[in-house]
Amino acid sequence: MTPAERSRWICERACALGFELCGVVSVAPASTTDNPARAVPEELARLPEWLARGYAGEMNYLSGPRRADPSLILEGARTLIVVALNYNTDDPYSTDVPLDTTSAGATSAGSNDDSPRGWISRYAWGDDYHEILSEKLTALVAAMRAQFGEPFDARFYVDTGPVIERIVAKYAGLGWLAKNTCLINEQLGSWLFLGVIVTTLELAPSLPLGEPPAPDLCGNCRLCLDACPTQAFPEPYVLDARRCISYLTIELRGSIPEELRANVGRAVIGCDICQDVCPWNRKAPTTRLAEFLPRKSDARENWRDQTKNSGYSLFSPNLEWLASLTQEDFSRIFRGSAVKRAKWRGLVRNACIALGNSQVARESEAYQRISLLLSRLVDSEDALIAEHARWALAQLALQEPLVGFSG
Numbered sequence: 001m002t003p004a005e006r007s008r009w010i011c012e013r014a015c016a017l018g019f020e021l022c023g024v025v026s027v028a029p030a031s032t033t034d035n036p037a038r039a040v041p042e043e044l045a046r047l048p049e050w051l052a053r054g055y056a057g058e059m060n061y062l063s064g065p066r067r068a069d070p071s072l073i074l075e076g077a078r079t080l081i082v083v084a085l086n087y088n089t090d091d092p093y094s095t096d097v098p099l100d101t102t103s104a105g106a107t108s109a110g111s112n113d114d115s116p117r118g119w120i121s122r123y124a125w126g127d128d129y130h131e132i133l134s135e136k137l138t139a140l141v142a143a144m145r146a147q148f149g150e151p152f153d154a155r156f157y158v159d160t161g162p163v164i165e166r167i168v169a170k171y172a173g174l175g176w177l178a179k180n181t182c183l184i185n186e187q188l189g190s191w192l193f194l195g196v197i198v199t200t201l202e203l204a205p206s207l208p209l210g211e212p213p214a215p216d217l218c219g220n221c222r223l224c225l226d227a228c229p230t231q232a233f234p235e236p237y238v239l240d241a242r243r244c245i246s247y248l249t250i251e252l253r254g255s256i257p258e259e260l261r262a263n264v265g266r267a268v269i270g271c272d273i274c275q276d277v278c279p280w281n282r283k284a285p286t287t288r289l290a291e292f293l294p295r296k297s298d299a300r301e302n303w304r305d306q307t308k309n310s311g312y313s314l315f316s317p318n319l320e321w322l323a324s325l326t327q328e329d330f331s332r333i334f335r336g337s338a339v340k341r342a343k344w345r346g347l348v349r350n351a352c353i354a355l356g357n358s359q360v361a362r363e364s365e366a367y368q369r370i371s372l373l374l375s376r377l378v379d380s381e382d383a384l385i386a387e388h389a390r391w392a393l394a395q396l397a398l399q400e401p402l403v404g405f406s407g
Contacts, residue, residue: 004204006148011206013143014083017136018289020188021084023172023206027070027077027198043167043177044068050238057242059251066162073162074155074198079205081197082168083140084183085133087123087292088191088284091315093276094119095227114366116358117316118351121246121270122191124338125294125314131336132291133158133195141197154199165194173206176216179236180224180274186217189284190275217280224274229263245271249350250342255387261353262395268322268350269339295337314339319358320366323351323373349388352377356392362399371396 001009007024014022028040047068056062066072070080097119123129137156144154157163166183170176175185182190207213218236225233232243241247245267248256256264275281294315312321314337325333330344339347355374360366374396377389 001148002204003202006201007203007206009147010081010140010144010203013147014081014140017139017143018085019083019136020086021169021174021185021192023082023169023174024203025080025082025168025172025207026203026205027080041167041171043164043170053240055238055240055242057247057252058254059241059247064162067164070163070168070198074153074200076153076200077198079199079201079203080163080168080172081199081203082165082172082174083133083137083195083197084169084174084185084188084192085129085136085195085289086188086191086285086287087126087129087193087289088189088281088286089122089125089293090286091122091125091294093281094272095276097316114360114364115321116266116319116355116360116366116370118266118268118319118322118354119272120268120314120317120339121272122275123193124269126289126292126337127295128336128338128340129193129292130158130160130338132289133193137195137197144199144201148201150201152199152201154197154201156195156197158193158195161196163196163198165196168196169194170213171207173213176214176218177237178216178224178278178280179218179222180228180233180278181237181239182275184217184278184280186214186280187285189281190278191281191284191287221279223277223279227273227277229265229273230260245273250346253343253346255384256349256353258391261388261391262357264350264353265357266319266354268317268319268347268354269342319351319355320370320373323348323355323377345382345384348377348382348385352385352388352392356388356395358396359399360396362396367396367399 011022051063071077141154141156159165166177169183175183178184178190183192184190185192222236225236230243230245232240234240243260245264248260248264249267249269294313296313312318325348327344330347334340352374355370360370371393374389374393378386378393380386
């Protein structure tokens, strides 16, 4: 098979395995004294400046040399294969779910209680995407070995290796990088999980030599930039991770800066706002995989009950439930879930902040329950949890009583 025939076969096989998109891009040869003018994508060329500004926060792994030079990932690497899997569901976006606790609760878990609700990012509602994509990529590499006669090396990554997948996807023709730095595909939007295979196989790139990537269709729109509660975009196409709610609730292991806590709102795992307001996502198709639908839990931890009105859902979840979880509860409930990335103390820390921002009425039963819960967490042996519970209690104390309430 010619390199072009191989690329075509791989993309067809990837789609047969369930991926919506597949593209191929050549690995540029490593920079040497003989090749000082090596062509480097503009996004990778700007990476050192982005890191120097401190925008990576505590994510020190982003400064590794292999991340800026894919040719260093695998000896003899010639090609990068990138795939995309849609994870959008037909559930409402965070910007469409009422902040009112009662209506949000009734929508999310089928209950009419007055418990405030939080927000878990859409990508973490179902089973761990790392495992789902890894299984499909394993099958794709196995199919390639069976199809192609020559021996080759291959290594794949799903958001855990020294590859910036969205940049690879752009130059493989899968879409453009938006002002919020996400990859957008004109037909699918940005609700896409990306995986990359690095291989020594010689393949033809999806974009012929000289053909530019997909045009940037963001135009004059800046809805994503203006909607960010913490103003994490100092300029279009540039993200300051230190102010990003996803970074604050997942990657940051220590204390969330106090000046940002109120703007974190009800987020407990990640944030969808910049994608929720994007016009390209308003008509995005939904996933075909049940594994990405919101998990649900009842007293028996029956996660696969597909009745929408049963138990605790990861869609707009009950904050009192999350803040009350023990380490053992967390390990059991979030086994095989991307939520585990934040760890137990991180989830409880975040739930405390969301409770402090919940604006429950001081005269309500929910206020009394939440105050007692936070008071218990103030006495936690974990200093991080205690600190954020203390802040949340102080926030709740600022709530104004209802006018005309007579007791």
